[in-house]
Amino acid sequence: MAPRVTLTEVADMTPDQRAVYEKFESNLTRALLLTKNSAAAHLALGGTFTVGLLSLLDREVVVLRVAKLRDSEFERLLHYPLARKAGLDDIEIKAIEDGLLDEMEPSRAALVRYVTECMQDHKASEQAFWALHEHYSQNEIAEVTHLAGHSAMTAMYLASLDIPLDEGIASWGRLTEVQDEVKGS
Numbered sequence: 316m317a318p319r320v321t322l323t324e325v326a327d328m329t330p331d332q333r334a335v336y337e338k339f340e341s342n343l344t345r346a347l348l349l350t351k352n353s354a355a356a357h358l359a360l361g362g363t364f365t366v367g368l369l370s371l372l373d374r375e376v377v378v379l380r381v382a383k384l385r386d387s388e389f390e391r392l393l394h395y396p397l398a399r400k401a402g403l404d405d406i407e408i409k410a411i412e413d414g415l416l417d418e419m420e421p422s423r424a425a426l427v428r429y430v431t432e433c434m435q436d437h438k439a440s441e442q443a444f445w446a447l448h449e450h451y452s453q454n455e456i457a458e459v460t461h462l463a464g465h466s467a468m469t470a471m472y473l474a475s476l477d478i479p480l481d482e483g484i485a486s487w488g489r490l491t492e493v494q495d496e497v498k499g500s
Contacts (some may be wrong), residue, residue: 319477323348338393343389346478360465367457372401373426376411378466380427383412384434387470389462389480422450428454430463 321343328336335355336344347354364374377397382390398408409415414431416424425446432439439447439460449457472478 316477317477318346319475320346320349322346322478342478343473346476347472357469364462364465367462368452368455369462370401370460370488371397372403373455373459374462375403376423376426377430377462379408379411380414380430380436380467381463382470383414383466383473384431385470386467387473389473389478390466390470392458392480425450426459429459431462431469433463434467 319456322342323336325333325336327343328348331345332348332354335348335358337359338344344354344358347357367374369377375394375447378390378394379398381387382394393410403411407419409416411423411427414427416428419427419436425443429439429447432443444456451459
């Protein structure tokens with residue numbers, strides 16, 4: 316399926332756009348560059364989660380669950396290798412994606428339940444919040460909620476504009492640089 320919009324071609328990017336694109340060379344960035352000023356900020360926000368309160372494993376659990384619930388092949392393609400790197404195997408990833416809470420340790424089940432309710436009901440229940448709070452601090456829960464929302468927003472943006480998957484997997488390597496540049500502006 317072709318995108319509903321024409322992605323910004325690398326050759327046509329302004330120097331400022333090119334600087335943002337070079338931090339995360341992907342169709343997501345090319346699509347975000349269609350907006351006036353949010354591309355760098357969106358990528359920078361994503362970069363904050365790589366140095367946030369959550370472990371790599373917990374971050375990937377959140378993103379994989381959101382990717383499944385939002386049917387985001389882009390997020391799954393990007394995050395599956397990161398989930399494997401974090402120590403998740405294919406059986407654990409399937410349990411996360413399918414919300415098989417009985418097949419998870421209590422802290423992961425609480426995390427997946429919380430994220431599922433946030434995505435499906437737009438708000439986690441009292442029970443889901445307090446079950447998660449048994450394993451995570453309020454600050455970590457705030458970060459889980461923010462990450463889930465950011466991942467859902469990214470998935471919605473890509474799906475609504477029919478942005479195609481990248482040929483290769485983009486690297487997260489320079490996203491923290493985007494974050495630092497946004498802070499400095």
